[in-house]
Amino acid sequence: MTPEISIHDLHFSYPALSPDDEPNPVLRGIHLEVERGEFVSIMGPTGVGKTTLCLALNGIVPQSTGGTIRGEVVVAGLNTRRHPVPELAARVGIVFQDPESQFFNMTVEDEVAFGPESLGLDPREIRERVDWALMMVGMSQHRHRSPFQLSGGEKQRVAIAAILAMTPRILVFDEPTSGLDPIGKAEVFRVVRELKQRDGMTIVMVEQESEKIAEFSDRVVVLRDGKVALVDTPDRVFAQVELMREIGLAVPQVSELAHLFNTRRNTSYTFTSLEDAYRALVPSVEPVGEVAYGW
Amino acid sequence: MAGEPFDKLRTEPFDPSTLRQPFDPAQGRAQDTASSGHRSLRTGPCIVVQDLWYSYGGEVTALRGIDLEIEDGDYVAVIGQNGSGKTTLVKHFNGLLKPTRGRVLVRGLGDREGSPLLRDTAGLTVGQLAQTVGYVFQNPDHQIFCSTTREELAFGPRNLGLPVAEVRRRVEEALARFDLEQYADRPPAVLGYGLRRKIGVAAVYSMRPGIFILDEPTTGLDWRSTIELMELIGEMHRHGHTILLVTHDMKLVTGFSQKSLVLREGKVLVYDDTRTVFKHSEVLRDTQIEPPQITALAKRMAPYGMPDDVLSVEEFYAAYCGLVVRG
Numbered sequence: 105m106t107p108e109i110s111i112h113d114l115h116f117s118y119p120a121l122s123p124d125d126e127p128n129p130v131l132r133g134i135h136l137e138v139e140r141g142e143f144v145s146i147m148g149p150t151g152v153g154k155t156t157l158c159l160a161l162n163g164i165v166p167q168s169t170g171g172t173i174r175g176e177v178v179v180a181g182l183n184t185r186r187h188p189v190p191e192l193a194a195r196v197g198i199v200f201q202d203p204e205s206q207f208f209n210m211t212v213e214d215e216v217a218f219g220p221e222s223l224g225l226d227p228r229e230i231r232e233r234v235d236w237a238l239m240m241v242g243m244s245q246h247r248h249r250s251p252f253q254l255s256g257g258e259k260q261r262v263a264i265a266a267i268l269a270m271t272p273r274i275l276v277f278d279e280p281t282s283g284l285d286p287i288g289k290a291e292v293f294r295v296v297r298e299l300k301q302r303d304g305m306t307i308v309m310v311e312q313e314s315e316k317i318a319e320f321s322d323r324v325v326v327l328r329d330g331k332v333a334l335v336d337t338p339d340r341v342f343a344q345v346e347l348m349r350e351i352g353l354a355v356p357q358v359s360e361l362a363h364l365f366n367t368r369r370n371t372s373y374t375f376t377s378l379e380d381a382y383r384a385l386v387p388s389v390e391p392v393g394e395v396a397y398g399w
Numbered sequence: 400m401a402g403e404p405f406d407k408l409r410t411e412p413f414d415p416s417t418l419r420q421p422f423d424p425a426q427g428r429a430q431d432t433a434s435s436g437h438r439s440l441r442t443g444p445c446i447v448v449q450d451l452w453y454s455y456g457g458e459v460t461a462l463r464g465i466d467l468e469i470e471d472g473d474y475v476a477v478i479g480q481n482g483s484g485k486t487t488l489v490k491h492f493n494g495l496l497k498p499t500r501g502r503v504l505v506r507g508l509g510d511r512e513g514s515p516l517l518r519d520t521a522g523l524t525v526g527q528l529a530q531t532v533g534y535v536f537q538n539p540d541h542q543i544f545c546s547t548t549r550e551e552l553a554f555g556p557r558n559l560g561l562p563v564a565e566v567r568r569r570v571e572e573a574l575a576r577f578d579l580e581q582y583a584d585r586p587p588a589v590l591g592y593g594l595r596r597k598i599g600v601a602a603v604y605s606m607r608p609g610i611f612i613l614d615e616p617t618t619g620l621d622w623r624s625t626i627e628l629m630e631l632i633g634e635m636h637r638h639g640h641t642i643l644l645v646t647h648d649m650k651l652v653t654g655f656s657q658k659s660l661v662l663r664e665g666k667v668l669v670y671d672d673t674r675t676v677f678k679h680s681e682v683l684r685d686t687q688i689e690p691p692q693i694t695a696l697a698k699r700m701a702p703y704g705m706p707d708d709v710l711s712v713e714e715f716y717a718a719y720c721g722l723v724v725r726g
Contacts, residue, residue, distance in 0.1 A: 121589075149621045150593045201619075256481055282619055285481040285647050287687050312621060315692055352623030357650070357693040360712045368716070378696050385700070390723040392704040 106181070108274060108306045109138035109161065114175035116156060116165060127172060130156045132330035134175070140273075143300050143307040145317040145338075148327030149352045154310045157327070158278045161308065162196040163189045180273045194223075197267035201279045203259040204252070212238070212254075212262050213247040219270045237265040240303075241295050257288025261295055268299075275299060277309040281316075289313075293320060315356045318342060318376035326351065339376045443506075444468035445610060445641050446492055447517055450501035453487055453665075461487040463665035464501070471506065471609075474633075474642040476656035476673065478649075479686060483662040485645045486537070489612045492643070493532040494525045507531045507609050530559055533608030537615045537645075539592075539599035548590075548598055549574070549583045555606040569605045577601040577631065593624040600628065610641045617648060629655055650691045653677060653710040661686060678708040 114134040117127040130153040138144050148154050159165040163184040166173040177184040180195040200206065209215040216237050220230045238244045241261040246254065251262050260280055267275065277296065281289040297320060299305045311317050317324055317338060324341040326334040328351050334341050342348070342355040345363035355363075358381040362373035375381040446469040453462040462484045469475060477485045490496040491503045497520070504517040505528065520528060536542040545551040552573045556566045574580045577597050582590055587598050596616060603611065613632065617625040633655055636642045644656060652659055652673060659676040661668040663686050669676055676683065677690050680698060689695070697709035697718070704722045709715045 150619075150624060151591050279619070286689055287480055352621060354622035357691060357712055358696065361693065361696075361715060364712060364716050378692055378699065381696050382699055385719065386703060388725055389700075389703045389719075390725050391702050392723065 105139070107137040108140040108142070108180060109136070109308070110176075110178045111136040111160075112176045112178075114157075114160060114177060115173065116153075116160065117172045118156075119170045119172075130330055131160070134327075134330070134332055136325060136332060136335065138306060138308065140306055141300065141304045143296075143309070143320055143322045144325060145321040145323075146308065146310045146325045146327060147312070147314075147317065147353050152327045153330050154327060155278055158198055158276045158308070158310060160184065161274070161276050162198060163187065163192040164198075193272075194270055195272050196274045196276060197270055197272035198276045198278065199260070199263050199267055199280050201282050203263035206263055206266070207251045207259070210250060211248050212243060212251050212265075215251050215262055216247075216265045216269050219266055223270075233269045233271065234265075237268040240268055240299065241265045242291075255288060256284045257291035260284065260288065260292050264292070264295060272305075274306045274308065277307070277311075279310050279312065282312065289316070296320070312354070314342065314354045314359070318356050318359075326353065339374050342376050343374050443471060444517070445471040445506040447504040448488075448491070448501070449504070451488075451491065451498050451503060452500035453484075453491070453496060454499045455487075461665055462499075465665075465667055467660070467667060467670065469610075469641060469643070472636075472639055472641055474636045474655065474657045475644070476652040476659045477643055477645045477662065478647070478652060478659060478688060479662035479668070480688075482664075483686070484665040485662055486614055487665075488662065489534070489614065489643055489645060491520070492528075492610065492612060493534045494520050494523055494528040495534070497521060505531060505610070526558065529555065529606060529608070531608055532610045532612065533603035533606055535600050535603050535611070535613045535616055537618065539595040542599050542602065543587045543595060546586055547584050548579055548587050551587055551598055551602050552579075552605045555602055559606060569607070573601045573605040576604070593620050596620060596624075597628065597631075600631065604635065608640070610643065611635060612643045612645070614645045615647070616644070617646070617651065625651070649689065649694075653691050653694060661688070674708045674710060677710065680707075 111134050114131050115129060116131040117129045120127055134157065146154050146157065156165055159169070160177050161179055161184070165171070167189050173185070179192065182192060182195065184192055207215055209218060213234060216234045217230055220233050235244070238247055241264050243258065243261050243265060246258065251259060254262065281292050284292065293316060296307060296309070300307050321338055323335060324338050325332055326341060326348070333351060334344065334347070342359040343362070345355055345360060348355050356376055358375035358378060361381060362375040365371045365373050373384055375384065448465050448467040451462050451465040452460065454460045465488060477489060479485050487496060491498060492505060503520045505520055506517050543551055545554055549570055552570045553566050556569045574583050577600065579598065579601060582594060587595055590598070600613070600616065611632070616628060616632070620628065629651060632642060632644070644651070646652060656673050658671065659673045660670045661676060661683065668686060669682050677694055680690065683690065693712050693715050694709055697705045697715055698707050701707050706718050709718060
């Protein structure tokens with residue numbers, strides 16, 4: 105099967121700010137394939153090119169940014185250098201960190217309708233898309249409110265609906281929850297999980313929180329110095345505690361715990377969730393009392 | 400220990416020799432110590448909040464009767480969901496907001512020598528308060544506007560009316576402390592987000608406020624930059640600064656703060672030692688605040704004798720080693 109996203113030897117430098125400046129390569133030979141319906145998370149230190157990689161997926165890099173590019177990006181069958189951004193955007197939707205910066209309409213409904221309207225679709229088709237998109241993110245009952253009056257999690261869900269109304273096959277999220285409180289984070293992740301499970305969408309998500317990555321991703325891509333340093337399942341990536349530290353990235357606390365046991369007690373634990381750790385650690389100790397409370 | 404965060408994951412330890420004498424005896428906390436005589440003992444509150452109410456435009460009531468005392472030299476995490484009043488509360492401490500009802504008193508205001516007395520902030524400007532209360536904005540770009548990093552760091556001390564030589568000394572020291580020397584003459588606007596955050600903190604640091612308020616200082620930072628920034632904040636705390644850290648990141652709360660102030664719907668839900676706060680999960684559950692994974696795991700294993708107030712991976716390991724082995 106052809107992969108949904110195929111990145112081959114991608115190099116990219118933004119245009120120099122002044123003629124004397126050396127071009128500064130951000131991406132230095134990225135190879136990556138993502139299967140249809142996969143949820144892939146991208147981790148990496150600040151400045152490593154995570155956002156640049158996202159923008160390369162719908163052709164904004166290099167078509168809108170300029171700069172020097174080498175290699176190939178093919179998304180949903182389209183080569184990003186041979187098809188214009190609007191055509192690519194109909195297949196690859198990007199949701200950014202700060203949804204508010206994208207809002208400019210009076211109501212949630214208008215906000216979500218804006219994309220399909222700009223495609224010149226007929227009104228019935230637009231209405232169907234808006235209804236479906238708002239339903240998908242659980243915001244149908246808020247359709248007449250102003251997007252600016254919503255909570256952080258609601259705003260981000262509207263931003264996702266606006267992208268969904270373009271009916272993309274691939275959704276790219278660039279740190280979608282970094283400004284949200286725990287309730288908002290949970291709301292957004294619930295929606296993203298639904299989109300993967302129910303609609304089989306391909307998800308690429310830049311995220312810092314390792315616990316969330318472990319919970320939701322099929323695979324994790326770790327970027328370092330503009331290249332892919334690691335790409336594997338969460339349990340294999342988060343077992344590399346030393347390497348992740350060296351790169352400057354967090355692993356889930358339970359993965360740290362597994363590492364501590366493995367180095368001090370010569371065990372071979374791999375934990376990426378609280379459940380993993382609980383199941384492995386409980387059998388070797390005696391109960392001493394009843395459960396008083398738990399989380 | 401709440402003060403021993405992130406176990407072995409810490410970055411390089413700070414060199415204390417570079418830190419012991421950073422304060423200006425004429426203006427900073429060293430003078431406070433000398434004049435009040437007992438400042439170094441960290442007794443008494445530096446912020447007192449009495450029945451504080453605040454309404455935005457008369458409609459939304461963001462704070463609903465807050466009573467609170469922050470001890471001098473404490474490291475307090477301010478937590479709660481969005482809309483619980485965290486930012487609204489801390490903005491009262493530096494005068495960005497004035498109470499709709501009630502009072503906010505801050506120590507060390509009103510005279511240039513630094514006063515041990517608590518003063519009402521009602522009649523004081525942000526500028527007057529800036530000497531005592533530093534506020535690092537959530538978004539560094541709301542705060543950074545100078546053409547070079549050096550200028551940015553000089554702006555605050557110069558506005559305090561300090562002599563040129565002193566301004567220069569503070570700028571150089573802040574550049575060194577925050578490892579910003581190589582960016583001194585570059586425009587902050589072109590630097591990366593993590594660096595701009597650091598500059599935002601350094602700019603407030605160069606004013607030597609006794610009380611340091613940081614509103615979500617690590618949002619958008621990667622793990623390493625987060626730990627580096629938290630280490631710098633921890634160092635300021637060890638040096639006697641009172642720290643108020645507004646954050647959603649419970650790993651930072653359990654890893655670094657001494658006390659946790661939990662707000663809910665504009666009221667204080669609980670204010671206690673961080674360990675005690677996370678021990679009483681039933682209180683926190685109401686706010687939908689989730690404890691760090693390791694704390695939750697320990698609670699799950701309470702029936703096997705795990706203590707219910709584990710705050711770090713090291714603590715968990717040590718406690719597990721003490722459990723009764725089956726068989």
